[in-house]
Amino acid sequence: MVIKSEAGTVGTSPASPLTERQEARRRRILHATAQLAGRGGFDAVQMREVAESSQVALGTLYRYFPSKIHLLVATMQDQLEHMHGTLRKKPPAGETAAERVAETLMRAFRALQREPHLADAMVRALTFADRSVSPEVDQVSRQTTAIILDAMGLDQDPTPDQLSAVRVIEHTWHSALITWLSGRASIAQVKIDIETVCRLIDLPAERR
Amino acid sequence: MVIKSEAGTVGTSPASPLTERQEARRRRILHATAQLAGRGGFDAVQMREVAESSQVALGTLYRYFPSKIHLLVATMQDQLEHMHGTLRKKPPAGETAAERVAETLMRAFRALQREPHLADAMVRALTFADRSVSPEVDQVSRQTTAIILDAMGLDQDPTPDQLSAVRVIEHTWHSALITWLSGRASIAQVKIDIETVCRLIDLPAERR
DNA sequence: CGCTAACCTAGAACAAGTTTCAGAGTTGAT
DNA sequence: ATCAACTCTGAAACTTGTTCTAGGTTAGCG
Numbered sequence: 175m176v177i178k179s180e181a182g183t184v185g186t187s188p189a190s191p192l193t194e195r196q197e198a199r200r201r202r203i204l205h206a207t208a209q210l211a212g213r214g215g216f217d218a219v220q221m222r223e224v225a226e227s228s229q230v231a232l233g234t235l236y237r238y239f240p241s242k243i244h245l246l247v248a249t250m251q252d253q254l255e256h257m258h259g260t261l262r263k264k265p266p267a268g269e270t271a272a273e274r275v276a277e278t279l280m281r282a283f284r285a286l287q288r289e290p291h292l293a294d295a296m297v298r299a300l301t302f303a304d305r306s307v308s309p310e311v312d313q314v315s316r317q318t319t320a321i322i323l324d325a326m327g328l329d330q331d332p333t334p335d336q337l338s339a340v341r342v343i344e345h346t347w348h349s350a351l352i353t354w355l356s357g358r359a360s361i362a363q364v365k366i367d368i369e370t371v372c373r374l375i376d377l378p379a380e381r382r
Numbered sequence: 383m384v385i386k387s388e389a390g391t392v393g394t395s396p397a398s399p400l401t402e403r404q405e406a407r408r409r410r411i412l413h414a415t416a417q418l419a420g421r422g423g424f425d426a427v428q429m430r431e432v433a434e435s436s437q438v439a440l441g442t443l444y445r446y447f448p449s450k451i452h453l454l455v456a457t458m459q460d461q462l463e464h465m466h467g468t469l470r471k472k473p474p475a476g477e478t479a480a481e482r483v484a485e486t487l488m489r490a491f492r493a494l495q496r497e498p499h500l501a502d503a504m505v506r507a508l509t510f511a512d513r514s515v516s517p518e519v520d521q522v523s524r525q526t527t528a529i530i531l532d533a534m535g536l537d538q539d540p541t542p543d544q545l546s547a548v549r550v551i552e553h554t555w556h557s558a559l560i561t562w563l564s565g566r567a568s569i570a571q572v573k574i575d576i577e578t579v580c581r582l583i584d585l586p587a588e589r590r
Numbered sequence: 591c592g593c594t595a596a597c598c599t600a601g602a603a604c605a606a607g608t609t610t611c612a613g614a615g616t617t618g619a620t
Numbered sequence: 621a622t623c624a625a626c627t628c629t630g631a632a633a634c635t636t637g638t639t640c641t642a643g644g645t646t647a648g649c650g
Binding site: 301302307308311315335338339341346349352353358367370371374 | 565566
Binding site: 392404438439440441442445 | 599
């Protein structure tokens with residue numbers, strides 16, 4: 175008798191290395207998702223359609239991603255990885271850390287503008303996610319943090335104050351994206367907000 | 383032949399003053415919603431149940447609030463008004479504007495902690511809202527801005543820089559709430575983030 | 591008072607996310 | 621090669637948000 179390792183979901187964290195065909199299925203699913211999202215955004219990602227597009231039974235789709243939210247958050251992870259790679263290639267040129275972070279985020283923002291529907295689907299999923307998706311959302315958050323810290327180009331480890339600033343920048347980044355996606359803020363507005371919050375980085379630690 | 387003023391929704395902004403019975407219905411609906419949300423959060427607010435609890439037909443519920451999201455955002459407006467009133471009573475005591483804003487937000491945060499499920503429902507609805515809810519979400523945003531500006535206790539009109547800071551504070555506030563509600567950040571963490579972002583207020587306007 | 595447009599109700603119907611299940615198909619270890 | 625344990629498929633069922641319909645009720649107005 176074998177202890178069954180994971181009652182359901184495939185591909186959860188470290189365990190089960192995924193066979194080649196499984197890896198291929200997973201990839202097909204994520205690809206189909208991004209494609210559908212790229213058209214109509216969140217609503218256009220319909221589980222039955224994703225399943226059909228990726229040549230997988232509905233039940234299988236749910237085995238790989240236990241909900242639509244999980245699916246979209248995984249898509250975001252995927253895209254973020256891609257973006258981190260892209261951003262890394264050309265480090266930002268600003269004088270101060272604040273400028274470099276702002277520049278990097280604006281570059282990311284411009285990338286999202288090219289696929290606003292996809293951005294919509296991913297960001298809405300991210301903020302709508304409940305506790306059952308926490309690990310995945312956390313992973314996205316860590317990835318985002320890594321991008322920002324990268325952009326800061328620190329000599330040493332970040333101070334606690336700097337980490338706080340980074341968290342606040344992330345908050346602002348997500349929320350500003352949402353206001354833009356729902357048409358309540360202009361691109362210029364988002365730019366200002368990002369530049370504003372980035373000032374926190376180079377602030378002397380006078381307070382506390 | 384009469385031009386029908388509003389094809390559907392009752393109570394939209396300025397027009398139609400709402401009869402007494404209608405006002406009562408609206409109130410019953412919002413009350414039932416807050417009650418259900420107070421138990422299980424977003425998922426526990428089921429349209430059929432709201433309709434039943436408030437003694438209104440499902441179709442009528444949809445006439446008053448065209449979607450679950452509209453309903454919850456309206457609930458948030460309602461609660462925010464209440465909170466603004468409560469907060470106004472005891473102005474914050476901090477020395478600087480930053481301290482006063484942080485104190486006010488933490489007070490609001492503690493109020494939300496008493497009804498975490500209700501907070502969950504309202505905040506999730508707010509960030510999940512799409513363009514069709516923009517006017518209502520904007521109203522919530524204005525109300526929040528008013529609370530923050532109130533807490534700052536300005537002598538004159540806010541400067542553009544201050545308005546930027548307030549927007550960023552709002553972003554942080556919403557996003558921090560979400561991370562707390564989904565269990566990815568502790569209360570202490572939220573406190574630090576709020577205090578961090580509030581530093582933006584008293585910042586000299588060196589940049590720009 | 592009696593009309594008419596707008597409003598309300600009960601309930602069916604529809605849409606999309608999620609669950610379930612029986613019957614193949616794969617896989618890995620022996 | 622064989623068996624047991626997983627995994628995948630196809631299809632139906634279930635849940636909850638949303639829409640639609642037919643008929644009764646209300647409010648303002650001539």
